[in-house]
Amino acid sequence: MLRWTIIFLIIAIIAAILGxxxxxxxxxxxxxxxxxxxxxxxxxxxxxxxxRRT
Incomplete structure (x- = not known):
């Protein structure tokens, strides 16, 4: 789940830079x-x- 969030974060940052x-x-x-x-x-x-880890 954390992996998906990081992927979406990177996509959002790229979209933000372009926008x-x-x-x-x-x-x-x-x-x-x-x-x-x-x-x-x-x-x-x-x-x-x-x-969850603790």
């Missing part, structure tokens, strides 16, 4: 939403992975 840089102005708002969603999912998965 924030002005290359795809129409996709900027979608990239921002995806970026924040995947950051939140990454943090939650990271916390859950640490809680």
């Amino acid at each position: 924030f840089g002005g290359i795809a102005a129409g996709a900027a708002s979608i990239a921002k939403v995806l970026f924040y969603i995947f950051i939140i999912l990454f943090v939650i998965s990271l916390i859950m992975g640490m809680v």
Whole structure:
């Protein structure tokens, strides 16, 4: 599950770079939403992975 979250985080970062840089102005708002969603999912998965190990 953590692997999927990291993959989606990387995809969101790439989408954010393309969207924030002005290359795809129409996709900027979608990239921002995806970026924040995947950051939140990454943090939650990271916390859950640490809680399960202890």
